[in-house]
Amino acid sequence: MSSQLQDRRSRRSHEAGHGHPVDAAKIRRRQFVWLTVGIVGILGLFLLRAVTADQSALGLPDKAQDFLTLSISVIVESMPFVILGIVLSIAVQVWVPDTWIMRVLPRNPFLRRAAISFIGVFLPVCECGNVPLARGLMVKGFTVSESMTFLLAAPIINPITIITTHQAFGWDNGILVGRIVGGFVIANLIGWLFSRHAEQDSLLTPKFARECRVPDSHGHGVSRWQESVALFRRESSIILPALFIGAVAAGAIQSLVPRSVLVSLGSNPLWSILAMMALAFIISVCSNVDAFFILPFASTFMPGSIVSFLVFGPIIDIKMLALLRTTFTAKTLVQLTAVVALASALIGLIVNYVA
Amino acid sequence: MSPDPTRTRFLRHAQRWRGVVLMSVVVVATLWLAATNQLILYIHPRYVVFTVIMAVIALVFVGASAFLREPHDHDAPPTRRQNVLSAAALGLSAVIALGLVVVPPATLSSATLEQRAINDSGLNDTQGQSVAAVGSTTDAAFAKFTVLDWSSLLRQTSELSFFSGKPVDVVGFVSADPDDPDNMFFVSRFVITCCAVDAQPVGVPVYAPNWKDDFAVDQWVRVAGGFETNPSRSSTQSIALLPDSAKVVEQPGEPYLY
Numbered sequence: 156m157s158s159q160l161q162d163r164r165s166r167r168s169h170e171a172g173h174g175h176p177v178d179a180a181k182i183r184r185r186q187f188v189w190l191t192v193g194i195v196g197i198l199g200l201f202l203l204r205a206v207t208a209d210q211s212a213l214g215l216p217d218k219a220q221d222f223l224t225l226s227i228s229v230i231v232e233s234m235p236f237v238i239l240g241i242v243l244s245i246a247v248q249v250w251v252p253d254t255w256i257m258r259v260l261p262r263n264p265f266l267r268r269a270a271i272s273f274i275g276v277f278l279p280v281c282e283c284g285n286v287p288l289a290r291g292l293m294v295k296g297f298t299v300s301e302s303m304t305f306l307l308a309a310p311i312i313n314p315i316t317i318i319t320t321h322q323a324f325g326w327d328n329g330i331l332v333g334r335i336v337g338g339f340v341i342a343n344l345i346g347w348l349f350s351r352h353a354e355q356d357s358l359l360t361p362k363f364a365r366e367c368r369v370p371d372s373h374g375h376g377v378s379r380w381q382e383s384v385a386l387f388r389r390e391s392s393i394i395l396p397a398l399f400i401g402a403v404a405a406g407a408i409q410s411l412v413p414r415s416v417l418v419s420l421g422s423n424p425l426w427s428i429l430a431m432m433a434l435a436f437i438i439s440v441c442s443n444v445d446a447f448f449i450l451p452f453a454s455t456f457m458p459g460s461i462v463s464f465l466v467f468g469p470i471i472d473i474k475m476l477a478l479l480r481t482t483f484t485a486k487t488l489v490q491l492t493a494v495v496a497l498a499s500a501l502i503g504l505i506v507n508y509v510a
Numbered sequence: 511m512s513p514d515p516t517r518t519r520f521l522r523h524a525q526r527w528r529g530v531v532l533m534s535v536v537v538v539a540t541l542w543l544a545a546t547n548q549l550i551l552y553i554h555p556r557y558v559v560f561t562v563i564m565a566v567i568a569l570v571f572v573g574a575s576a577f578l579r580e581p582h583d584h585d586a587p588p589t590r591r592q593n594v595l596s597a598a599a600l601g602l603s604a605v606i607a608l609g610l611v612v613v614p615p616a617t618l619s620s621a622t623l624e625q626r627a628i629n630d631s632g633l634n635d636t637q638g639q640s641v642a643a644v645g646s647t648t649d650a651a652f653a654k655f656t657v658l659d660w661s662s663l664l665r666q667t668s669e670l671s672f673f674s675g676k677p678v679d680v681v682g683f684v685s686a687d688p689d690d691p692d693n694m695f696f697v698s699r700f701v702i703t704c705c706a707v708d709a710q711p712v713g714v715p716v717y718a719p720n721w722k723d724d725f726a727v728d729q730w731v732r733v734a735g736g737f738e739t740n741p742s743r744s745s746t747q748s749i750a751l752l753p754d755s756a757k758v759v760e761q762p763g764e765p766y767l768y
Contacts (some may be wrong), residue, residue, distance in 0.1 A: 224615075234537075
């Protein structure tokens, strides 16, 4: 708290130097007014929730209720990882010294991307938390292809995912090894492919490309705390609507498409892989927990198709495409999806025939 | 047509604060669900602690974003097309956000059960019980077996000698057997391995002619009795539970099985 006070004090003196006529008492008063608004708003939400909880008249017909339950389930399941991702993105953008990350990485582009693949070991987020983090790294100076390598590798090569996958499958049938190696290979393949693109900026949405060009400390004398909070507000404004839309799409498809359509394809070496990739695309759960999701299917589906699910799912699914669209152009995403789908299917086939 | 300044101002504010508002809604809903022990309607219990910790962190940030507002606005003014798109996205998000705080939380119902075949062979046999392992189980322990335990045994063997004489006492919701909806129903539960998204229905078949006179689909019931050869001609189940007693009960606090 004391450091916050100090920061505000130093900010005020900065602002005074910046040429704004600042009435400290007035600013302070407005801050507390807005804090009160925030607290009242949150208490109001709690109150509303508690009051409406027992009103069975507000219940929906079964189909609509189940659609809502499934969508909320996707949101509630991804939310902690999104928050973790935003917090880590703030740490990287605001609190880690500019040059440090760039300095410790190798210069050779292949080694550099390989090293970037392992950053996830220190920043254990799943794919949805990874989008804000990758955006942060690009703002920090990563090239687009490097940040793509990070985006694709980190959800798979990170301690939480490896532990949960190990808990679910152990070392059986090469599923864990297939997942880690497959994720690494695909991430580096994509990084290499997109690094061949002459104009890296054209892969990004114009809005985000503009954001990357703005130098990040703009010398307004804004304190780090303020910058962190502003980043939280901005990232959640971009990520949350995308998450909601992805969750709605995933919920709607699940309450419309019978599961048995996919499961009946389970024992064919090729069809089982395509079915599993379709399932991964639709259900949109995070990589940190998807091993438990797929565990019940392990006895009917071939191991290669499980690997395809575990490699494809963290990179491409409905929710992820909505999130990625905040940063990349539609054309980039179509290319990305095609390459990743082919590569994961290939890895699945290899595991099916080897294991 | 020049843009109406009040509308532009409103859109700009909406664009600025939509994330914080949506975040508040999700976080409040999550914390309330956790406090009333209903978060398990959406996710597996093993994620509850982590989810609550991250929700509290987000709540601190929400409070801070009201307190420490930026002196300048760095957001580029949105184009018209972006305005339309983000208004549509915002509208959809607002509907779901409203659903999060206004609609009472509920478990999945038989509507989802119909989408996902009950007792599907895709289920892993490590969940529930195995025939080999229950050889020496006492009657008292059998009476405690859940719908998941029995359904996993029924999937493994259809020999009546294995089931006969064992006491059954299970709780679940009613769903009709699609092959003989008048005489057969399932005492059903959903099994969760990660979150409600992967819920797999399991059930114990019950033979009770004209059961619709006593129960409705989706009602929670407790059925006790023993397994016999299924008297139903049209059902595909070869063994069914013949109830000694069947009564309506409250929905249990943990409606899903793990």
